[in-house]
Amino acid sequence: MRLINVKSFKLEEFLDYKTPPYAILSHTWGDDCEELTFRDVEEGKFDKLSVGWVKFRGSCRQAEKDGLGYVWIDTCCIDKTNLVELSEAINSMFRWYRRASLCYAYLSDVPGEDDPRKHESKFRTSRWFGRGWTLQELLAPKDVRFYNSAWGYLGNKGSMRAVIGKITGVPRQFLLGITELHSASVAQRMSWAAGRDTKRKEDLAYCLLGIFGVTMPMIYGEGGDQAFFRLQEQIMKTTRDDSILAWGLSVDESPISDPGQVTAGRILAAAPSDFANSGQIVSRELSTMSLNSLDLSGGSLRMHLSLLTTSAGQTIGLLNCGPGRDIQQVIGIPLAKVASGSDQYFRPKGCHAVLRSIIAPSASPKLIHIRNDGLSKKSADAYRQYWLYDDEEFAEVNLDLVDVAPRSCWDQERAVIISTIASSNGASHQTLARFRHNEGGSRDFVIVLEFKQQGTCTEAQCCVMICCRNTSLQELTGKLQYVAQKATGKRSASNGLLHLSVTLEFDAQQPMITIKPGALPYPPDDTVDATVELQKLDLKLELVGVLEEKGRSDAEEEELNQRTKVTNNRLEWVKRERETVEDELKKLEERRKMLVEEESNGAQEIRYLSKRQAEIKEQQERTSKRWSHARTRWDELWRIDGDEDGYELERMDDWTLLRWAADKGYVEMVELFLNKGADVAIANKDGWTPLIAASSKGHVDVARLLLAASGANADCKDTKCGQTPLIRAAANGHEAVAQLLLDTGKVDVNSKDNNGRTPLSWAAERGHETVVQLLIEKGADVNVKDKDIRTALSYSAGAGHEAITQLLLRNSATTAWLRETLEGHYHYVSSVAFSPDSKMLASASYDMTVRLWDTATGRLRQTLEGHNDSISSVAFSPDSKILASASTDKTVRLWDTATGRLWQTLEGHDSPISSVAFSPDSKILASASNDITVRLWDTTTGRLRQTLEGHNNGILLSGSGIR
Template structure:
């Protein structure tokens, strides 16, 4: 020791094999007492041994998990094994991972065996896919150990690993020393494959994990390709939903796989699922098989184009449009078209693609009477509103003039099914017209002054009208028969407009008296 140094050392945090001397100070040392509870309470009958693993960084491996986790002292780079008085120990699994994405992990099984006063350290090395947890592997280790026992070498193709155990002559510690070998060992035990061979893993698990080698092994062993999981998915749908394109390609090349088989819950085909998730590469693979129905409908009546138009994946929309077989104006169970979904969700690029075909119906109405333009306007998608207005300016053509009112027409409204047009006039009447032919159907009379506005309920059964001047009322009519149902009174001035809520349960009225009144549509109570 040199002058100024002490005979005391410290180990820097994180540097487990480094000791640095503490520089002597002029201050007088103070005696302190340290009590380690864990040691004071430790049974003298329990023998603990330790594994030191710090050197794995030299072969680009990191310890990512230990089972049981309670044995792992991560900061100290130690794993603890406890030898019971009977001499029995428990196996410990340590998982080491290479930084290369998708590579197999190395799993080292560690165990001490007590034979009298002599303690023998044992280990074996195997590889395992990342999707099997150490807890799961530990519970099924019996199906692997018969072949893995005694194997201290394994290869995951990136690293040929050999492990030796070196005892510390002064402490109950064994150092696990890794070595990168120039050549792979003659035999590498793959825990995943061994579990599959013993029937401990399913095709569903392998498909969802994206392990092509394991999927191929199971297919070669005759695994059922039409068996569905708890979500009703076939292996093909499960693979594409996870984005495992190599597994999808393998399944499509497998005899007996139906590329158009719907799931058992939603009724969606693989193409529908791929389109809904925006999986361009998978959609192309499915289309290339020429065995899929591009216009297949699920339980909600939606097609693959409907789904992808809603999620805005321009590339997939273009793939479907390029087939020339796609029904661009298909309607789902709610009467909505792909353009309706794209406009409502603000998918500007998709709206433009659909309009560019020149085949899309821009004025189609869904079951609630909404057009794509209305959906875009209600949700504030200004650019799409401009696109649709521009398209409509070029396509709208004058059809006819509806005459019959004797004074100014103040407002109009279509019924939700688009078949009836209602008009409100200063002649104190509401007129109903056939929207297709323009024929006058009926005149609704009863207001004592100008009718300012009209509105149909969402189910089309009720028509509300608002009146100004001395009338100050809202009237409700049977839309089919024209019969007057009820007069709603309460405003102190002219009533200018009325509107139903989307669910039809509430009616709102707007008045010159600076108020809006809400009415229960069922009871007409305010």
């Protein structure tokens, strides 16, 4: 391998295993006079004004910047005058590019200011992407760096993968070397080269050697077709990949015409462009039989292949490959037999490969031979038969041959009609010959000539009819099957002027039959008039059409009547709803005015109350100070009098005063009494302690002082109702006091009063949501029942506190009560279904809609419209993502539950559908109908998978799904 020293510009030669790190250039060749050659570099002759010098110098400079001492350029490092060296270099090229440390892709037609990210960029239309050799130069190296005409850096293969992928069609995993190239099918790799070209046609094959990992000698002058044929031969020796035959792919099936009109084509492609539509074709797992190699010898391809015969008698070979996105389809190639009973086939010229659905297990592969040349064209002549006619003999009965259908069968120069025997057993080929009587205005005679293949025997037949002169043979040919039945076996006819009889003379040695005309002395018993028969046929078809149209009109009228009825009902309901809404709006407007007035009055009252509160607080502070002063003087006077017993008796009033101060929320007074040693646990005749009094009124600061005092009982109960401070605080909505009591850790959150009611029960009944939330967080039991067997949920719901009711339900409150009444449909509701995750409820109605409801809130989430008649059944997929609805309009519709978008409409039933059900994996949907069938549908594609028949009456599915 020769490399260029980037400093000396000299060529140096290395053995493969001693090659130093090097960069490699990828470029498009200009004119030969513009490129530097091996001799130029050897002799140091550099034309510094040439394009070749720009590429040479730029490569060396860039390699030196990148820390590399050598660079390889194909124009300079290969002696193209040495054919052996050239052949070796071409076979080694992929390996050399793969081993390179860096690859510089120099795009001479991309200007310096170009931005590859823009759609109008010159980068996207560069000649580099259309060159055959650059495919392997793009895929082989790990690091490809792109440069514009001024050697400005554009980006590398990784950073520009999206743009390059769109330009080349090469999938990302192969472009970045994540997946080895041999993992791509032959058809895929060929498709990447489909739009590329090379200066020499043979190079279009040679440039793909590395892509397929094969080698072969270079034979310039052999032609591009032959070079590509040899490439495919080498590929078939190394891989058993049927996709090598998946060329010429078309979405439309091209039927094979009569075998006699078919030209044999090649089984192998002529160029990579034949694979232009095969980029998505991947190989499938091979069966044991298919593991045999593809063997091309003697002009025939030997392979095991499953064969399919279509309803039209066409033979399709099913390859072990197909589109990667659909495993239910395979590639089918058209085939025709070389001769009846032979195992040799050819691929008809002009017939495309097609995609075939795998409906049922195909036949086992069998060994066949497929010709790869035009030799089988001769064998097509074996299907030809010749009808001879003598113009003079027909002239004797005043007849001239004026037309033949098909026209291509008539060889006027040789006075012969050429027909073709169909290769399929039992099939026939018919040719029509039109003879005209010399007398003007008379009807023409039409002779139907037919060959029919029955096993190994060929039977020739004919029949005679008459027709009007303006009846075309093309029209008659198209409808011959309806007319010929009546004319079968009739070899005579009369047009009024001539009573014609026709006989056939066979040649035992040659495929020739002579048509002999004769004049009868009297007319035959029955003459078939093709024109009259066609008129009868047209009339029958017209009558059938009228009946069908009437049936459609009647059905449409019935449907329109039904829809009109439903729409009228809907309009009446809408009108009533509008009137109701208008009434509500009037009431709401009146209510709004009243609330505005009430809000204004309330604001005035708040200002007054705030003012009074401030005045009262000042008064309380003055009273407290006066009280303190009076008590101090009272104590002093009692001590002066020295009556200790009277003093103690008078002090007992302090306990009542402490409870009074706690009830009123006088913090300073409570603190004073506590400092004087007042008993915090003292209670009145009903058992009310100062703490119960403070908790009941919500005086949190007082409660805090009392709880901190010695002897305080945070969970004490009164003697009248058995209520604790926590019950009183919860019942009156004093969240701060409840929080204070719970934080002590000394109260029972589920304590019960004499009626068995808990703090949660009281808070729920009186609508204190924040207190309910606090108690639940602290562990309150939401399902505790009192003496009346009522729970907190019962009290909340009974009082109409919706938010608290929902809060209790979310925290596992149990109830058997009615939770929601869902309204919105304006006709009968026929079916309901819960989603498996219980978050949605679907309802189906005769109003032709499905409604999705939120089970937590009862809100309407979606209204699904699209059916043309009442809906009979709904079902959720197990993952709750799809909803199926069945209707009497004979369709099933699949809906996206998240968006409400219609996903699929499944059509096929002949009667209303009564029920639907999903399979547990959501992949299959079953529909049951009054047409006495069950149909299985693929939920991903919407295709009908199976029709299950056997019931004798309408069907209804039950259960949560199908198995």
